[in-house]
Amino acid sequence: AGPLAHPIRPDNYIEINNFYTMTVYEKGAEVIRMFNTLLGPKGYRKATDLYFDRFDGQAVTCDDWIKCMEDASGMDLTQFRLWYSQAGTPEIEATGEYNETTKTYTLTLTQHIPPTAGQPDKDPMHIPVALGLMGPNGDDLIETQVLHLKEPQQTFTFKDIGTKPVPSILRNFSAPVKLTTDLTDDDLKFLMVHDTDGFNRWEAGQTYALRVINKLIDQGAMDESLLESLESLLDLAIQGKEDKALIAKALGLPDVPIIAQTRDVVDPDAIYKAREEIRNAFAERCEDKLLSVYKSNLETGAYSIAPEAMARRALKNMVLGYLDDPAIAAEQYKKSTNMTDRVAALGVLTDHDGPEKDVAFADFYQRFKDYPLVVDKWFSLQAIGVNDNTIPNIKALSKHGDFTLKNPNRVRSLYGAFAMNNPVVFHKADGAGYALLKEAVVTLNDINPQIAARMLTPLREWKRYTKDRQDKMKSVLQEIASTEKLSPDVFEIVSKSLKA
Template identity: 45%
Template sequence: MRTEQPKMIYLKDYQVPEYLIDETHLTFELFEDHSLVHAQLVMRRNPAAGSGLPPLVLDGQQLELLSVALDDRELSAADYQLSDSHLTLQPTAASFVVDSSVRIHPERNTALEGLYKSGGMFCTQCEAEGFRKITYYLDRPDVMSKFTTTLSAEQHSYPVLLSNGNPIASGSEEGGRHWATWEDPFMKPAYLFALVAGDLWCVEDSFTTMSNREVALRIYVEPENIDKCQHAMDSLKKSMKWDEEVYGREYDLDIFMIVAVNDFNMGAMENKGLNIFNSSCVLARAETATDAAHQRVEAVVAHEYFHNWSGNRVTCRDWFQLSLKEGFTVFRDAEFSADMHSRTVKRIEDVAYLRTHQFAEDAGPMAHPVRPDAFMEISNFYTLTVYEKGSEVVRMIRTLVGAEGFRKGSDLYFARHDGQAVTCDDFIRAMEEANGIDLSQFKRWYSQAGTPRLAVSEHYDAAARTYSLSFQQSCPPSPGQGDKLPFVIPVELGLISAQGQALALRLQGEAQAGATSRVFAIDQAEQVLTFVDIAEQPLPSLLRGFSAPVKLSFPYSRDQLMFLMQHDSDGFNRWEAGQQLSVQVLQELIGQHQRGEPQVLDQRLVTALRSVLADEQLDQAMVAEMLSLPGEAYLTEISAVADVEAIHAAREFARQQLSAALFDLLWVRYQANRELSRGTAYIAEAEHFARRSLQNIALSYLMLSGKAEVLAACLEQFESADNMTERLTALAVLVNSPFEAEKAAALASFADFFKDNPLVMDQWFSVQAACALPGALQRVEQLMQHPAFTLKNPNKVRALIGAFAGQNLQGFHQADGSGYRFLADQVIVLNALNPQIASRLLAPLTRWGKYDGARQQLMKAELQRILASGELSSDVFEVVSKSLVG
């Protein structure tokens, strides 16, 4: 058991590096049972750090030091100090060269950090602190260097040798080996270093930049996946064009490469010129990848490409500034996806995810600001707060300054800081100076944790023809932060007349009326907006487009919500009105279940959804979103104390009632879209995604009827579909149905057909893990014995264990605590294999505060058991210890 807490690192303690590395020359000799790494570092004293020559302390972990030299003088053991984490030398001049050689073991590296083997391929993952597992180095993002890398390996097994930058030389060696040298002309920190060696095929294309430079594009995959790359290549070219048009950002190297890797802790990594991707974020073909997977590939390819500027050319000074690159780039990729598809549907999807998952993180023991104050293990801060909430912070800036002002600010930011490692303050400063505004109060979004609450009330004065909205903002305490100061909350709003017309908005004191939809900055704890010339009591449409990541409350009646669903000109708020109506109805059903009363569904929800379903002019993707009831996870998040059984029972009852009441309309919509699917080749485009999304949600409702004709339609779709979207939905519907024989046959035939496709088998695992029917844990335990499952592959762990604990709330939160014991068991095993995955898997246990007293005790007991299980990684120790304090 750990007896000492790992070292806490604080933002306030940041100091510039004592030394800088101008040039990094690396040579890798790759062998099957070990690898040798020879590093030459051309270094100098950092003039910003002061005078004198303090000791040089290089980071290094799990390295076997073979030799070290200072300015060509080989050092003896008496000339340096060596520990498990550092190599300390004493320079004798302000400029000097350090040469070192180490032995490492990529073939044993199950943590997938640094240099490791995935199948028959060598690859790297250096963000955040993986480079120190490759060689001794100043492994921090504010030390930037020009890298030249030479790789040597056996040619037959590893014909492809890749690294960052441009290839400059290659050749053969004795004994069947060969070598290649790559040079990156741009300064970069070690976390952006990459290396790949393997037997890979590639899809090639090219892109002509706005300055008429020809860039070679290559996607490298294992031979069996060569037919699954075209969508990623198309997505890359779209991304490059979009970034030029929207941000004026042009690619800067002669070649851009993507490599697909099966074993990867993250989605992808933006290493300069050589992006390494989890294969799930590259490989996409209609028969093996769903529409959601196609959209994810497009978004992740865009995200990592956009990092070339927002993360690589301008990088982070320190890891506390992680959202500087990630929040900004998530915003950029979200805008890209919105432009490629439906802007409203994209916003709905992003907000639903944020409110269900990031709001829960904000309310739990691991809550932290977008720019954290401290951490034990930086890997634990690749969080929804840093990424998704960070993106919302950037979006609010764009909302406040407008699209043109935001472009001016980003142009200034890139021009001023190109080639530098900077902070969130530098980003804000560029936005301020480009737009002549003061964002000092706005910066509280970076420093204050938690989700603000915005309560709104109204008052109409008929005699004065004025309408007032009163805003009260607050933010609950979070770990280490009690009282919060007011945020700047941009609220976009409109007013709608009783006839459904949008009203022009003129504040008291303004000379003339403005637009019918305006943004107002709510920056005080209490603030009133009074509108004049309002002839009748209006209905407010608040927080349009979800203009700020807050919890909004306004006393809408159910009739008013139905009115907004029909008349609001803001597509997001039409959906939001439907969600609020559904929440009110579901919470009423939850209360009925808890009191043992007969459950009765408010027919206004049926009427509203019937209207949506019957509207053939409405975007089909929007119809599908509006038919989707709030999920159990979201209902848990908005509950003071979540009643797992009541939430599940209420939601299932509502779905059954809606299925019966809307059957005819659902059946017509389903049959029409399925007929189009049968007669149309698969296309990964918005209109086709929309059609299939409505078709599939209709099928999920229809199957609740238990009718023979629906079962037959489901089986037909499963057996005849030419794409994974329709086939997997049919399988999921069957798995959640009472048709045991058909379910078993479908699962068996699916597994037999796709047994050689790991990514498809991941979906097969997830469908079963997420099934809320009785016996969920037993099914998951059995599936862990399946030949296609292994704890050593992060995708498999996420697909089975993660899906069970994170998506199957009914199964995971069994009253006997068996789900908690199971998860704790897996975390203990994974702690030794892959600490990053182990710590991320813990999230459901950390949210014990949402549940009843008995479940709280069971969950905390499992956290205590993990803590007492032995020597914990810093990743797992930090999450467990903070969760128990919370």
């Protein structure tokens, strides 16, 4: 949601360039993937074959695509079309109850689509909810089933369930929705380790971590059991019994922007402090195990893009982030034989001013200065550093010989990376991050209005932040709005943001 919330197929706009958004592209892609979930792999293949037979080489519409899905499957997708016309993210609340006497499990799903600008009232959506039921030994009690949620509230009953299950809801991210459940912390910890669905295993860990982080922010108390759960994943990595790529993902804590989405009032400093407290506590608790996993996954042979080799690098570099040691990162950089390991090392070093950082970044630039896309990465890695010198460094980098505001990728790599991927420094309480972005946007307004408008993304939801930050962001938006000859691109974003 937000002041510029729009459906996948917008019905009105001031400047069409402002709709190259995640809603159109990423949510749009998820909606296409939902057809595969609804029709099944064979049905979806049949429908896509029909689509290409009818329309290959033509300009077609969303309705043409959906009609092929209907004709090939015989399914009525009238209600599903709402995914293209209704803005906002559906919210699902799931509650379950097990009856020991009848051996039945009942799951109740309730859906709600929050109001958005121009759409105060929403109709219920057709939402595919993939469900599994896990037994106490980590076994699937039923095969994954796709439930069709079409009403504001529906109840589904499963018979012959011999023991109280833990539900695994929204498997394989079967729909782009926000899910809340009545799962306990113990349920989440169980799914985090035992769920047979890789996405839900990761999601359970993220949900549990979010609970712990928010409790730490609000009450100042850390739940040590999160550290125990993370340590159990580390033990699995040491034993070599699990997919290293999945463990690497599962070990990661939610990023600051994800945590911010769960807060009524966003204070980036408080979020970062709590996240760092947990990260540091885990690193201290498991230092020997982390070092063991890191060393056992170092590169030993020729560079490979085999899945096993990629998984090994992912795990090693996740652990490197927890170790957060400039000396280890610098050593990895020196010995790296591939871009993945070099960038991971620089990702650690960028937070630590010192000779290791200076030497590594200088070397990276000299090695790859003739490769524009890699130079973009060089700028970005410096823009996301969380330290007191980031803003002065960005100002210096804006005067670098390889930087120009006339190159959209270069703008994204410096100002975009800073404003959108470094929320801690961008939202510094003194407002220096906002002022830096404002200067760039005003200048870009005359050079590339589309990019200028895109740079305003982190200011759109200014009302969600602490009062001091609200005032500073609003002031910056007002100053931009008063700019002479403001482009339609920037005007649309600024005006809608201020009116929110």
